[in-house]
Amino acid sequence: MEQLVGVLNYIVFFGISAGIYAVLALGLNLHWGMTGLFNIGVAGFYAVGAYASALVCGLPPSAWDARIVGGFDLPFVVGLLAAVVASGVLALLLGIPTLRLRADYLGIATIGIAETVRLMLKNEAWLTNGVWGLQQIPSPLYEAIHRLTSGYLRAHPDLRPWQQALVSRAYNGFYLLLVIVIVVILYRVLRRLSRSPWGRALRAIREDEVAAAMTGKNVFAFKLQALVVGAMVMGIAGALYAHSARFISPASFEPLYGTFLVWVMLMVGGSGNHKGAILGAVVVWGIWAATDFLTGYLPFTATQVAALRVLAIALLLETAILWRPKGILPESRGKRPSHS
Amino acid sequence: MSLLSVRDVHSGYGDMQILHGVDLDVNAEEVVTIIGPNGAGKSTLMKTIFGLLRLTRGQIEFEGREISGLSADRIVRLGLAYVPQVDNVFPSLTVRENLELGAFVDRHAPRRRVDRVYELFPALRPRQTKRVGTMSGGERQMVAMGRALMLDPKLLMLDEPSAALAPNLAATIFDRISAVNQGGTAVLIVEQNAKESLRRSHRGYVLAAGRKCFEDEGPAILANEDIGRLYLGGA
Amino acid sequence: METLARIPQLLVYGVVSGSILSLGGIGVSLTYSVLGFSNFAHGDIMALGAYLALALLPAASALGISGRPLGALSFGADFVGALLLAVVATCAVVLTLDRILFRRLRNAGRITLMIASVGVALGLRSLIQFCWGPQPQYYSAKIQRAQVIPGLGVKIKPDQIFIVATAIGLTLLLHLFLRHTRIGKAMRATADNAALARVTGINAERVIVWTWILGASLAAVAGILIGIENKFIMPELGWQLLLPIFAAVILGGLGNAYGAMVGGVVIGVCEEVSTAFLSTAYKPAVAFVILILMLLVRPTGILGRRG
Numbered sequence: 001m002e003q004l005v006g007v008l009n010y011i012v013f014f015g016i017s018a019g020i021y022a023v024l025a026l027g028l029n030l031h032w033g034m035t036g037l038f039n040i041g042v043a044g045f046y047a048v049g050a051y052a053s054a055l056v057c058g059l060p061p062s063a064w065d066a067r068i069v070g071g072f073d074l075p076f077v078v079g080l081l082a083a084v085v086a087s088g089v090l091a092l093l094l095g096i097p098t099l100r101l102r103a104d105y106l107g108i109a110t111i112g113i114a115e116t117v118r119l120m121l122k123n124e125a126w127l128t129n130g131v132w133g134l135q136q137i138p139s140p141l142y143e144a145i146h147r148l149t150s151g152y153l154r155a156h157p158d159l160r161p162w163q164q165a166l167v168s169r170a171y172n173g174f175y176l177l178l179v180i181v182i183v184v185i186l187y188r189v190l191r192r193l194s195r196s197p198w199g200r201a202l203r204a205i206r207e208d209e210v211a212a213a214m215t216g217k218n219v220f221a222f223k224l225q226a227l228v229v230g231a232m233v234m235g236i237a238g239a240l241y242a243h244s245a246r247f248i249s250p251a252s253f254e255p256l257y258g259t260f261l262v263w264v265m266l267m268v269g270g271s272g273n274h275k276g277a278i279l280g281a282v283v284v285w286g287i288w289a290a291t292d293f294l295t296g297y298l299p300f301t302a303t304q305v306a307a308l309r310v311l312a313i314a315l316l317l318e319t320a321i322l323w324r325p326k327g328i329l330p331e332s333r334g335k336r337p338s339h340s
Numbered sequence: 341m342s343l344l345s346v347r348d349v350h351s352g353y354g355d356m357q358i359l360h361g362v363d364l365d366v367n368a369e370e371v372v373t374i375i376g377p378n379g380a381g382k383s384t385l386m387k388t389i390f391g392l393l394r395l396t397r398g399q400i401e402f403e404g405r406e407i408s409g410l411s412a413d414r415i416v417r418l419g420l421a422y423v424p425q426v427d428n429v430f431p432s433l434t435v436r437e438n439l440e441l442g443a444f445v446d447r448h449a450p451r452r453r454v455d456r457v458y459e460l461f462p463a464l465r466p467r468q469t470k471r472v473g474t475m476s477g478g479e480r481q482m483v484a485m486g487r488a489l490m491l492d493p494k495l496l497m498l499d500e501p502s503a504a505l506a507p508n509l510a511a512t513i514f515d516r517i518s519a520v521n522q523g524g525t526a527v528l529i530v531e532q533n534a535k536e537s538l539r540r541s542h543r544g545y546v547l548a549a550g551r552k553c554f555e556d557e558g559p560a561i562l563a564n565e566d567i568g569r570l571y572l573g574g575a
Numbered sequence: 576m577e578t579l580a581r582i583p584q585l586l587v588y589g590v591v592s593g594s595i596l597s598l599g600g601i602g603v604s605l606t607y608s609v610l611g612f613s614n615f616a617h618g619d620i621m622a623l624g625a626y627l628a629l630a631l632l633p634a635a636s637a638l639g640i641s642g643r644p645l646g647a648l649s650f651g652a653d654f655v656g657a658l659l660l661a662v663v664a665t666c667a668v669v670l671t672l673d674r675i676l677f678r679r680l681r682n683a684g685r686i687t688l689m690i691a692s693v694g695v696a697l698g699l700r701s702l703i704q705f706c707w708g709p710q711p712q713y714y715s716a717k718i719q720r721a722q723v724i725p726g727l728g729v730k731i732k733p734d735q736i737f738i739v740a741t742a743i744g745l746t747l748l749l750h751l752f753l754r755h756t757r758i759g760k761a762m763r764a765t766a767d768n769a770a771l772a773r774v775t776g777i778n779a780e781r782v783i784v785w786t787w788i789l790g791a792s793l794a795a796v797a798g799i800l801i802g803i804e805n806k807f808i809m810p811e812l813g814w815q816l817l818l819p820i821f822a823a824v825i826l827g828g829l830g831n832a833y834g835a836m837v838g839g840v841v842i843g844v845c846e847e848v849s850t851a852f853l854s855t856a857y858k859p860a861v862a863f864v865i866l867i868l869m870l871l872v873r874p875t876g877i878l879g880r881r882g
Contacts, residue, residue, distance in 0.1 A: 036686070038686060038689065040615070040693055097867050097870045097871045098867075098870055100874075101870060101874050103685070103686055103689070104607075104612075104613040104685075104689070104829065105825065105870060105874070107613065107615070107689060108613070108817075108818070108821040108822075108825065108866070109863075109866065109867065109870070111615075111817060111818055111821075112818050112822075112860075112862070112863035112866060112867070113863070115815075115818055115859060115860070115863065116859075116860045116863050119856060119857060119859060119860050120860075122856065123854060123856045123857065255814065256697070260693070260697050263690065263693065264694075267690070300705075303704070303708055303709055304704075304705050304708075306704075307701040307702070307704035307705035308701070308705060309701075310697060310698075310700070310701035310704075311698055311701040311702060311705065313697070314694045314695070314697040314698035314701060315698065317690070317691075317693075317694040317697070318676055318691060318694045318695075318698075321680070321683075321687060321690060321691050321694070322676070322679055322680070325683070325687065390774065392770075392773070392774070411778075412773045412774055412775075412776055413776035413777070413778055415776075416774075416775070416776035417776070422774050424770070424771065424774065427768055427770065427771060428771060429768070429771070430763070430764045430767040430768050430771065430772075431767060431768070432763070432767050433760075433763060433764060433767060437760060437763075437764075440760070441760060441761070441764050441772075441775050441777070442775060444757070444761060444775055444776055444777055445775075445776035447757065487775065
């Protein structure tokens with residue numbers, strides 16, 4: 001029974017991570033899948049969202065022995081809002097100089113913004129506490145649920161150990177539920193958006209920018225809107241990550257975790273398809289987690305195995321590009337404006 | 341036996357079929373003009389002959405030898421040369437480099453071939469170190485033809501050589517085409533405004549909607565009132 | 576006042592690191608203009624070259640090449656031998672990648688190729704980490720004494736003179752290659768007008784192979800020069816180089832090899848001079864700021880043409 005609880009616990013933990021990645025993949029799907037915006041700096045928007053929410057919702061710095069500006073102890077919803085605004089503003093600032101140019105420029109500029117964000121997180125210690133990161137980030141409703149569960153445990157002292165373990169970890173289950181609810185809401189909103197005239201315009205731009213411009217669409221404005229909205233979604237993912245991990249530091253937003261994995265997820269799942277983005281997140285995070293188990297079985301050091309896992313992810317990306325360029329769940333044909 | 345023989349050619353871009361069975365012959369040392377309205381498939385035919393578009397049905401033979409499916413460099417070696425209608429020069433290269441690239445497939449091509457092109461187009465000689473991108477439309481057309489003539493092709497294919505040129509320049513270009521032909525090179529020309537071209541051609545074809553619809557001697561086509569009204573902007 | 580006094584010295588450092596960035600940028604520019612995509616793996620190809628040189632140093636010694644330092648330089652002839660071996664090995668890796676990956680994507684479009692190159696960047700980096708570990712690998716532990724250039728009051732190390740001389744020499748060689756050889760002209764023609772190059776009978780695949788060879792060779796040498804200058808290399812090197820190199824390429828006009836050369840020196844100098852005013856930690860961000868300013872003011876680059 002204890003083992004079962006352990007497995008369940010792992011699944012909950014896995015689900016939270018996969019769900020946060022699903023949010024990132026949905027954001028990237030709006031950028032790349034729907035609009036064709038080549039964003040390889042997902043980590044930047046993700047990090048800014050995480051830090052914004054953590055600073056707004058965090059405990060006053062005196063509570064954890066740090067000297068930073070921030071820590072206003074505000075509710076989670078405010079943090080979420082702050083994350084959305086911060087990531088959106090960053091995207092706006094980045095989009096204005098780059099979106100009139102070819103995709104290559106946006107690509108390199110997004111790498112630049114992600115790296116610059118990371119440098120600032122490391123070096124602007126007055127705001128971010130530098131490499132030590134932000135600690136003791138409160139999780140939403142943690143106190144309330146903790147009171148409930150500990151009250152229940154006190155009232156039922158005769159519970160078996162596995163039952164105790166289950167109850168005492170109920171908060172993780174709640175957080176998973178929260179993540180799932182947010183994924184579902186975002187999925188529905190994005191699906192609605194993509195079926196609207198706005199979404200059709202984005203796809204028309206993706207297929208042929210010149211033709212879209214000739215039908216009188218303000219291509220730049222549409223691209224900017226898509227970049228900002230997608231970045232906002234990535235900001236939400238950042239907030240969800242910060243409040244679940246409760247500790248964030250610049251190392252959490254390395255390009256591998258913040259950007260590459262998300263790309264592989266979208267390419268494997270099916271870019272242009274919201275369900276594909278979510279599925280890709282779950283599948284690729286599953287593969288990533290599964291390769292972790294190999295560590296003990298391979299005749300290499302831990303760091304070598306870590307490198308092999310990344311290599312496997314890179315190979316997965318190339319495999320998808322070569323043999324299944326539309327992903328597991330391709331964008332439905334009806335949605336594609338036909339070429340002419 | 342004709343130099344170039346095109347039989348029942350079908351081709352197009354991707355899913356879009358443009359040629360629906362074209363027949364055409366060019367004999368050695370002959371000038372042939374293809375005329376027809378915009379979108380009739382004239383340029384498509386040229387690209388198909390040169391192997392740039394995939395043949396979906398039919399045969400293309402050059403000197404009795406099937407050339408469809410051959411790579412462009414093999415086709416160049418066999419003695420065909422092609423001057424596209426637009427983007428037919430290397431703009432950031434000099435005149436001389438453009439010409440030398442015309443002989444790319446033959447690494448032992450004698451240098452005097454460049455001089456022969458200068459003899460044909462004397463205006464190019466003093467400008468040989470200029471970048472072609474800085475030159476006028478007429479000069480570019482000369483460079484493009486010069487490049488195609490570097491290997492002494494048996495058949496020169498020209499896609500709208502006089503399009504976008506002032507009338508006096510167009511006349512010069514057609515003069516040069518005649519001169520090239522007098523040297524023994526067969527010429528296949530696609531033209532939209534084709535009176536001048538037909539006047540200088542031995543034979544002409546009318547292409548419409550991806551099919552050959554008429555064939556006659558050049559001057560006879562010019563004299564044909566229906567064709568004049570339909571394709572040559574009035575007789 | 577003290578800040579201003581440091582600037583001449585920083586200019587020297589800037590030219591040294593800028594000449595390395597130039598070599599990297601020229602490679603990016605070549606692949607961009609011939610193959611038509613921005614190769615985001617280029618930084619990691621440079622890093623690979625730097626690691627291969629270290630790995631092949633014993634092989635060079637085994638060939639009987641002397642390890643005695645060359646003049647005032649910190650390395651011997653065996654290291655130059657290792658450099659050449661590393662160039663060959665890097666070319667082999669890159670050509671293999673072209674054969675198994677990029678070649679199959681020739682018609683897949685520019686952006687698919689870019690995504691594929693991001694995957695290659697990730698793969699090369701993890702391979703480097705697998706073979707050599709995440710810790711720094713040292714090129715030379717020796718501290719080299721800088722020499723004062725008489726009359727200018729700035730110092731430069733013999734190794735740094737070697738770096739700048741190598742960069743200038745290779746750039747000149749490349750220039751001569753592109754101007755005067757048959758394949759060089761074919762490369763320029765393909766970059767200029769790929770469709771016409773095909774009609775002219777230029778074999779596109781051969782041109783592409785040569786483009787990779789030139790780009791990978793310059794990348795490997797540039798990576799090795801970074802090892803000489805910094806004394807050590809790390810797996811992240813490639814990814815960190817990407818931003819300054821692309822900034823250099825865009826500054827010079829995407830696809831313009833000569834522009835990339837100028838752009839590299841400009842970025843190198845700006846990065847170094849910025850340290851007089853800004854925390855050294857922000858050196859990598861300087862390239863980004865220049866890039867954004869450039870995109871706002873003149874997106875075609877300093878030497879770029881329209882289009």
